[in-house]
Amino acid sequence: MILTYLFYSITCILPIQSGTIYSEYQPFSKTLDSEYRTEEGIENNSLDVTNIPLELLIDAHAVVRYEHKICNILSKDRLQIVVEKAVTILSEKGIPSGDISIYYNGEADDIKDLKVEILDAKGNRLTKIKKKEINDVSSYDGFSIANDARRKTYRHVSNSFPYTVLLSYKKESNNTLTIPSWYPVWQTNVSIEESIYKINSNVRHLTIRHKSYNIELYGIKIDDQKNIFEAKQIKAIKSERKTPSIYHFLPFVRFSPSSFHYFDFEGSYTDWKSYGKWMYDNMLTGRGELPPALIEEIEQKLIPDLSNEEKAKIIYDHVTNSTRYVSVQLGIGGFMPFKCADVYNLKYGDCKALSYYTQNLMQHFGIEAIYTEIMSDREYNFDFDTELAGVDQSNHIILCLPNDGDTTWLECTSKNNPFGYTHSGINNRKALLIKPDGGEIITTSTYTAKENLSVRNIVLHLEENDGLLIDFKNEHRNLKHERMRPFLDVQKSKRDKYIKEYYYHQLASLEIESYHVAMNGERAVLHEEGRFFTTNHIEKAGSYKMIPLNVFTFNIPDKLKTDRSFPIYVKDYTSDSINITMEIPLDMTYVAGKTAIRSFENEYGKMHSNLIYNEEEKSVNVEIYFQHNAGTFLPESVNNYNEFVQNLRELTGQKLIIKPTE
């Protein structure tokens, strides 16, 4: 029985009484000011390190003494964030926790009154950091050729520990589309003395919805009336491997305004339906005119009597083969796709532009296609929150083709993604359809263990001088094909090098005698065939020889530490079926090993192995099958996890043993 963790959530809708105008908002920190500041500046020793409760020092490289954040919505198109923060750095590993890293939009936002000071262990001021020491850099997101994201950065390098970094600043923006979320605890090995977030609004008829997650475990207090969120005395968390995303177990609160101003646009929404409608009407309308030349190019490829799916495939292939992915995120371009005519001329675009382009083409030829927002991530299945609509829950656009109930999902930015293959970045999660009548949450499809299957048929030949010839014919489906895709996509001149590096630990002295790889015609099936030769694989033991059967990497995960606090997360189901045949040389005899048959099963998966020795033909045949189960498992089941991994390691690490015939 798999018990999944539930999101602890409280949905809250807080209408502000109409008629109430907050003309004189109280910056929250003023009430706390008197505790920490005097007229000359920070002087008294409340930031003395000895004031930190002992339990907050355990496993902590740094301590957040206080973090006070206020979001003031001054008007419908003016938002102000006020931040005051003090972080005490306890050791070398804590230095990054004192980093100043303020993201802002170069076009729309202003950073004001930025002050950084360094205090000593007693809480007395050591230095004031000058403005010119703080760097202002463009915030390269890793793939855009242009975006207006910028960052103020500074890292203090100190000689002795502990020391405290004090930061205060104001960020003002004309964009009121996003109200920053609250993440009181967001780093491992950092404890929190106090973190408070307050939202003040000056705007009539503005509703600020919020939803909190995972707060029960951390004793977080929420005052719904005054919109104050408070976290105190939270001990440092240690990092653990294979956890679900931190959004699953660390506390945070999301907000959503009922109306907003963004660059030159205004809007309002209360739920996903109205959000989707605003998106559709303002961002996706009037930009879909298709150049006649483009239409003709497609028409030439369409023969009569094609099914909708066949037509869709032709259109999809045409788009992905004639365009490439280039990201430009400037201003409203963060939400509004390029016009279809522009994509046609430039032959490039980002996920929005390419999806919108493909969508309009599909619609023109009578195929229903829906622009879909999704949070693309290959490590986790991030869901849209069904209860709180807001703009920061997606990072990618794909297309949904209803296809009469056989829903197909299209990734429009990649030439290497087969038509309709729901890749690991977009599978098994809630996404948002943007339809003319509004938004709708829908769950993307995913694949079962049987569908994510690798089948390997291997024949081993022992050569002289302990060389080993490996003949293989493999087939990989869906998620397994995705993992093997680089073999097909890598530049041909680099392929041999890629193969040798990939199999480095299993087959170190590898020579590639032949290798063919191709897609198999079916949707997402990759076919591999070839012959490898390796010289250092067979193990000599006196006159005995041992041949390890793990000739291809099986990616066996490592065991987990047993003192565990957080759940164990496995994202997808997969299965492997391997069949190995080896001829015993005439002058050698097969030696029966310890366990020829093994099977094992628990909540993490199952496996079995079967070995048959054919005395007449002097050959051994081994069948191995194993399956990983997806899910979120209780931390207490870590011993079961380790047992599964141990068994899998032994199963796949079997060795065939032969000795000279007496």
Add this chain to the structure above:
Amino acid sequence: MKYIITIIILIFSLNIAAGQKPKFKKVTKEELLKEMSFIDSMADSEFLFKGCKVSFDFNSRSGGFDVIYRHHQRIKIYQNEANRMANFSLQYYHGGKNSDSEKIEDLEAYTFNLKDGEIEKEKLSKKNIYDEEVNKFYKNKKFAFPAVADGSVLEVKYTLRSKYYFNIDEFYFQSDIPVKYAEYTIGVPEYFNYTVNTKGLVQLDIASEKQFDNFTYSYQVADRSKTSAMSGGSIQGRQDRRSEKINYTKNVSIYKANDVPAVKNEPFVYTMDNYKSSIRHELLFTKYPRSSIKYYTKTWDDIAELLEGSNDFGGQLNSNYKQYNDLIGSVADMDTIQKIQTIYQAIKAQYTWDGYLSHYTNNGIKSMIKSGTGNIVEINLLLVNLLRKAGLNAHPMVSRESKSGFLNIANPSISQLNYVTAVVEIKGKYIYLDASDKRLTPNTLPKRALNIKGIIINGEKGAETQMMNPNNGKENRIYSLSIDGESLSGTYKQTIKDYAAYLTRNTYGVESDFISSLDTEKKTFTNCIVESYNNQSNIRVTSDIKADGFVQYIDEKIFLDLQICEENFNNPFKEESRDFSLFFNNKYSNVDMIKIKIPEGYKVESTPEKLNITTPDKLLTIMINFSVVNGEIAMTKKTKLSQTIISPKYYQAVKMVYDQVEAKMKEKIVLAKI
């Protein structure tokens, strides 16, 4: 007549064989139809042309010369994986005043495709060119070529205008894709004289000639003859604007390279840029009309003189830091080694490196003493100063951070230098000291400080020195085990010395992380006692150990795995061949010993044959030996690397050593029932 025609035809045919500079926008059908590179048939793209023309234009506003770089590139896309070549980013300096900034002008780009046999070109629109402010010193001009498909030819030209003529930008003939034809032209006015540095294995075709040029120089002259007697003898007169046309000669050189293969990435190098074929010009002297020659650099002695004479180097090095009088007094009676240890330790303890490299101090040593942090020059110059005050023969050694590339000894220049270490000469040998890493001990250097050569600055003399990598690591591990069913259990002892100790502390930080690192999937270490982790001495570890998966019972025999000391031993050298030297960060000499008690009722049936293998000149030696003594089987594995730079001619030997060790480590010891 016939002869003349024959000669003309011969000249033309010779020219056709070599590459020619293409005309911008004149892309041919042949280029569009070309299906693959003739240099490397599997390359996904290649430069059909890569060129730069460097000229000096007189700037009447500034009264000096600007350096103009006219770049022109033509790229052929064979496969769509080459899309990275279609996204362009040009970095340029944009700091300080506008007049100091570099400017990018006349940027034009086109994509050419063949459609139904006709050449189509798509122009890059100005609105799709983005100017990105990277930080307060640099900007990037970025754009993406439109309409790129398999077979496209991309063409771009742009001009970079710069006022910096001390160093002419390095131009690479070679790239990580093949280059069919590269051409570099530079026309230097007679007033400037540069040293030319070329590097790399590519053959260059060089031609030079003199050309004539001129510029108009206008200036103001105060006309004293027009002083008005009536104004009471005022000196100020009418200002006259004069201009003069100045003729000068230019030295024009053209460098050409044909069919340049892509540079192949190799592991165990500092940076591949060291090996790409390129050309660089550094200003040697200027001689303007009616002025004398002004030399910029010539020898390392000149550089030493420059450094010594600078307030940001010599001035700092030779000052008096009274705060340290007590420390100097306290070491007066110590021996040399103790003196070095004490002073070195004091500097490391008191100062933290801020991460910045340079050849000059930043805020100065006095400021560092107050704040506690300094750049590499401040920290190590103070160290030299105090060592000298204590009577030692200490000097600063300037060089280059390893990943910035080799120090070019043949062409002395200050701009190459960005690292300073301290050296102490004792009886003709050098001890290296770098106080920027608190974990280092005397005579060890961090990876970033390593280079092939350095310059020792002694007064106004700069002595070229081979940097002898002082790093030496030693690690011994002893496993004393007995067989317990399918497990091995017993005790473990480990000693980690010198550079190996430094690496260990650097990798793991705190002691508890180091202890956690010992455990593997097959081995568990318990009751660990670690000595001297938190100081500078050798680290010692003792613990209990349990190992699973190394014992197999088959056919009434026991098979013992050798990989207890090193699980999954793999040959790190996979390349077939190698062009460039191997660089290691340290020498090492390690010994692993595994002793296993022979269980009751068993004897040793066979052990693997011993292995004793070395490269010529004993650069890398590995010995694996087996013995049976006192009811125990012992395996000893000794590994020794005696040189940190290994020339490529030894590569095959090194690869073979590891191949043989890899095979040996897979063998087993066999015990049989008596």
